[in-house]
Amino acid sequence: MLFNSYSFILFFLCVVLLFFSLPSRFRNILLLAASYYFYMQWKPEYGLLLAFSTIISYYTAILISKKKFEERKKYIVACIFINLSILFFFKYFNFFNDNFRSVFSYFQLSYPIPNILKIILPVGISFYTFETISYLLDIYYERREPEKKIITYAVYISFFPKLLAGPIEKSTNLLVQLNTVPEFNYERIVEGLRRMLWGFFKKIVIADRLSLMIDPVYSLPSNYSGVYTLITCYLFAFQIYCDFSGYTDIAIGASKILGYDIVENFNFPFISKNVGEFWRRWHLSLSNWLKDYLFTPIIFKRKGWKNYALVYATFITFLLCGLWHGAKWTFVTFGLLQGIVISYELMTKSIRKKWASEISTKLYNNISLVLTFHFIVFSFIFFRADNMHNAFEIINRLIHFNFNSHILSEFNKFGMFSLGIVFLTISFMHFVERKYQPSLVGFNNNIKINYIFNCITLTLLIILGYFHPQIFIYFNF
């Protein structure tokens, strides 16, 4: 069940009506049933996987909370190992197996392990595995008490608005709220509706329209001129932003209507002045997870290495960040590129500060912003390309920047019309988010503007939407 489908709207409407009609003690049961129903629409058997992961982490958490600190390690290691093994099996087994086979065949050795045929990645597995791990680590480090009610914990892991593509929730936020009773609140519901509408606008009007232009180029880059390829590379940055932040808006809006606040995931990522800052503005819940549970522990462990510990931790973190997105060399390259540039930024921090003081700070910031944006656009080539061959083919097109007769057919009148719509809608999105914040909280105090804005968004959605439901890009991760 896609967020951008009529069946989801009907499903959500039923859940909301039932949620506020039921006595508070039944609400979490309803949310759990709704979440599993929602999840099992994809592939029913993967609901069992989610349930297994939930049950095992729930009981492990209770177990380790009863043990002394020194005795906890083996339980938490075992539980994390099981969760990561499931993730590894479904997401990475074939990738590593293929690569091992290639290495063996290079040395002309036989390799006996066959690939597992047709593994379908359980949607959202990377997200809920990370949530499970963060919960276990929080219990391990005694940052919180284990949740007593299994229903509440199961809702925390499977809460349908954020189950498929995040935000990755920490137990200290959502789980705490799930133990409270949300009241029916008009202002809150209107705020949630507005946020959902905005998410649909970004996904259906901008991202899905852009995918019509971008997908053909990434499937057969050799068919397109350098100019067109360059434009699609820029446009992809907006597609992925609108796709993922659109999903997040819908998730946050849906949660808000039900009375819960889940974390924000974006904060104007494309105005970042360096790549490190970009990751503090892009997919915040993943960045924070990696910072809290990977980067900081590595730094702490390697504190004797001084500056090199930073570089080492950055590399490991971004390598895993790349791999988290998918089992492909393109994602590994994407992660490594981030790692290299952020390491450079860390190592040259003082020199760059000196440069900034020598020239105008405004000029320096603007140059940094442009460079950062272009680096992100470049690294997204690896993020989007289906394989390394296509990624290099696209880069090759960009290097041999040709402007041939093809360009005329690529930019026909109709294409220009679509591009015009894209330009106008992106400008509208930028204006709204800059003026009223990505979370649109700026609308809360003005009823008239709120009405007008919602009317405009809904009308634009109907008029300009591309109503052929397309999967959210982050569902693949």
Next chain:
Amino acid sequence: MLRLIKYVIVLAGISFLISYSLFVFLNIGLRSQKNDTFPVINELVNNNENIQVLFIGSSLAQNNINPIVFDSVTKSTSYNFGYPGAKIEHSQMIIKRYLNSNHPPPQKILIMLEPYVLDTTLEINFPVQYYPFYKDTIIYNFVSKYDPDIKFIKKFPFLGVTKYNDYLKYLGVSGVLFPNRLTSKLLKGFEPLDKNSWKENNELPKNRTKELLISKRKLDPEIKRLEEICKLCSQKNIQLYFILPPTYKGKREKNYNPDNFINDLKLIVEKYNIHLFDNSDIDLCQKKELFFDYHHLNKKGADIYTRILANLIN
């Protein structure tokens, strides 16, 4: 709760009103469009001129017969209502719709036939082109069988615009704003094909619905429709012609079991006293330079063939 319901109703009401207005606006533009087959459907619905000879069928009609050449030979008025991928039911709809107009019925109807037109598994080609005409009952009844989206449009016209992609929106807007700039590739419904597009590797389509015509049972509904057309034309005193158009070197798609098809046609022809012209292997079929591909003539080929056909009919 009431406050929330009021809020949603006001919001949706305003948006739906604007969206409906835009849908009406786009439909006006699309109905006057000259691109694709919009002018053909427009001619069918509005009947701007009194037509004496109708050409009906799939792209074999649309690309193979030039009404302007035909008119110059026969001194009559003709129009090509060929539609890419059209099947018998489509042809039936066109005849019904045309006869539903205020004009006197045509004198002659020529249906281009090939085994493929009996294939009912394929959908209508680009059904969205019919959406601006969704209020027309005959068109609606036909399209709704194949494309349920038109039912959605009829029920919720304020959401009709959601079914149009950017291309149709562009056509709709340009149709209203720049009506004088619209030009059509079509010549009275005839779409000339590029003479240089023959590809050496062009082969007959393979594996296309192999089982279809082999199963006689599945064939029956379409043959029945053909018979219905015959009855209708006979009631209205319209002379009906079945034409098997030229194919390069007389090759037909074997998958469609052409022998069965021709046998069925012959039975109908005898029963209803209809003219059948099998032009699938006439002299011009040997000339590669007249073909666009195995089944479609290029502009030059279409002009020559139309002249041959006009003389046959005369």
